[in-house]
Amino acid sequence: MENNIRAIALDVLIKIEQNQAYSNLQLNQTLQKANVKEIDKGLLTSIVYGTIQRKNTIDFYLDQLLNKPIKKKDRWVISLLRLSIFQMLYMDRVPDHAIIHEAVEIAKQRGHQGLAGLVNGILRKLQREGTAEMDKKAGAGSEKAALTYSMPQWLFDRWSSQFGNEDAEKMAESNLLPSPVTARVNTMLTTRDEVLQQLEQEGVSAEEGELSPEGIIIKDGYLPGTEVYNKGLVTIQDESSMLVARAVAPLPGEVILDACAAPGGKSTHMAEMMKGNGKVVSLDLHAHKIELINKQAKRLGLENIEASVLDARKAGEKYDSASFDRVLVDAPCSGFGVIRKKPDLKWSKTEEDVLKLASIQKDILESASQMVKAGGQLVYSTCTVDQEENSEVAEWFLQNHPEFEWDPDFSEKMPEKVKTFIIEGRSDLQIMPHYFNSDGFYIAAYRKKTTGGEKHA
Numbered sequence: 047m048e049n050n051i052r053a054i055a056l057d058v059l060i061k062i063e064q065n066q067a068y069s070n071l072q073l074n075q076t077l078q079k080a081n082v083k084e085i086d087k088g089l090l091t092s093i094v095y096g097t098i099q100r101k102n103t104i105d106f107y108l109d110q111l112l113n114k115p116i117k118k119k120d121r122w123v124i125s126l127l128r129l130s131i132f133q134m135l136y137m138d139r140v141p142d143h144a145i146i147h148e149a150v151e152i153a154k155q156r157g158h159q160g161l162a163g164l165v166n167g168i169l170r171k172l173q174r175e176g177t178a179e180m181d182k183k184a185g186a187g188s189e190k191a192a193l194t195y196s197m198p199q200w201l202f203d204r205w206s207s208q209f210g211n212e213d214a215e216k217m218a219e220s221n222l223l224p225s226p227v228t229a230r231v232n233t234m235l236t237t238r239d240e241v242l243q244q245l246e247q248e249g250v251s252a253e254e255g256e257l258s259p260e261g262i263i264i265k266d267g268y269l270p271g272t273e274v275y276n277k278g279l280v281t282i283q284d285e286s287s288m289l290v291a292r293a294v295a296p297l298p299g300e301v302i303l304d305a306c307a308a309p310g311g312k313s314t315h316m317a318e319m320m321k322g323n324g325k326v327v328s329l330d331l332h333a334h335k336i337e338l339i340n341k342q343a344k345r346l347g348l349e350n351i352e353a354s355v356l357d358a359r360k361a362g363e364k365y366d367s368a369s370f371d372r373v374l375v376d377a378p379c380s381g382f383g384v385i386r387k388k389p390d391l392k393w394s395k396t397e398e399d400v401l402k403l404a405s406i407q408k409d410i411l412e413s414a415s416q417m418v419k420a421g422g423q424l425v426y427s428t429c430t431v432d433q434e435e436n437s438e439v440a441e442w443f444l445q446n447h448p449e450f451e452w453d454p455d456f457s458e459k460m461p462e463k464v465k466t467f468i469i470e471g472r473s474d475l476q477i478m479p480h481y482f483n484s485d486g487f488y489i490a491a492y493r494k495k496t497t498g499g500e501k502h503a
Contacts, residue, residue, distance in 0.1 A: 301324060427489045
């Protein structure tokens, strides 16, 4: 079966490479359609994500191992070599000779004897000589660090300038580790202890989360295949992401706006915190994503979510100003906090993308802020770590909106473990992936003043 798993992994990698498909979506689609056994899902995921995560480093070695370029029509062989090199260098589950044999067999089946010989020669050379001599060409300083942690040079340099070399390296290293599977317990229907007991009965090993009282960490087993999941007792969500709804702190009976809501994790979390009373208005640009929100709400038994297709920048055309008790802007962003779950992000995004996103984020925040009632809450969040999209946007907003102030209760809403990362006098929080083995996330919380303060023209 493992040979078949490698063939399936190759197909996934080729589609991601050729069609610029998102790795997480392509992999999930394949897991559903290819009839992969439970026992093999972990291996397939490790090969696909690991190969993409280490792409820069693998290509550094591959460039030196190849004597001549591979023909355009045979470019799929590059993906085969990448996944084989990844297994040889970074996985110890299968011996090298077996990896080489399987790669050669796949090359024979999909290509011809010449390609099989090429694959055999390259992988046997790597097996024989290792990487010591090739490593000497890795450069020094940030160039070597970017290669060691398989990062685009521009992105590593950007992190280094924003956070210092030490944090940049820790973050880059953490992005090469597998992302833990975490979930949020639906406290409207059950308790965390009950869910942990039921999962154990279903053969899934889980434990309490680190950051959220509703959070659990799956140690072993496949959560979506359980009755616990199918009955709507849990939602797959990262623990950092769970802190966003806590920052909003919605109360039963209130009307909440989730301006950029898909796929619905934070909308459903807020609806659960409101005990199904009041209303969460969930907006997204795309109709198919609104379907995801509705599907999620239905599975969780939530009837207080109203999902609509609408550009958050045009919310004022549909809703009256100052008509929501609390507003969440979980803005579109570069996603550099979730590289472990979407490793292709670091190869597909550019520095120009960050600049464009910061402009969009400001536009959405500007529009959504008009919806907040006097005395109401506004929360801005992203799943990235870039300061230009995070603290710089948050500070820009305050400077241009004197009718808002930092939320004075923000620290009380956050778990003790993260309070040390909140700067005194502010109400924002940057979580890095290496802090709690969770996603990188940014949260800024404001309160709209009841009197005084006029928006700058």
